[in-house]
Amino acid sequence: MNNQMELSFSAAAENEAFARMVISAFLVQINPTLSVVSEIRTAVSEAVTNSIVHAYSDDTGKVVMRAKLDENYVYIEIEDYGKGIEDVHQAMQPFFTTEPEQERTGMGFALMQSFMDEVHVSSAVGSGTLVCMKKRLNAQEDL
């Protein structure tokens, strides 16, 4: 099955649940297992939360979520146009966080990597961050 969607929403904490709802609804067409939905919802939640908490910590803006189903894979992109990440490699280290006092764990990227097969992050300071994730959907196992 080939299908895609794109959604743009304000970087507001209330929209974390909205983004999870939308990705779950989009995945319904492939009849995924609960565990696959749970993993993808968590990865999306982590990426969207990063945009809301970090990219737009000083102002507000838009977050764009794109999803594509292509044969046995789901591709998800979360993009923001916020402050960007100075050192992506450092940001992706488990437990690295710039805001420990806000009870941020620094586990976001690690969880995205645990729950998705591939995670790529590209970022430019002052213009934003793009997180691209890919996960194989094994139709046989889902039956």
Added chain:
Amino acid sequence: MIQSEWDGDRLTVYLDGEIDHFASVHLREDIEAELKRRPASQLVLDFSDVRFMDSSGVGMIIGRYKTMKAHGGSVYAQGLHPPIDRLFHLAGLHRIIAIKSGGQETYE
């Protein structure tokens, strides 16, 4: 508003819904307010009605662990559904928080 109940100096908080960044900010404030109102030696977090949690929830739990530990108290978790249980293990929470699987066990 959190649903909670006191039994001596044990506070049980019944969490529900989806514990993400948005929910965690409110939970943190509500639980801290309750602990300030009345000191507890044990904080029990009940996840029976929690359908989703991400790393923001993990941060909220570690925060409450630090609050409790600061005056010698402890934190317990119960009612973990499989995805929440998996997150507890991935985050290493089971190393600092005792997990209760049934309702019959005692809190030591």
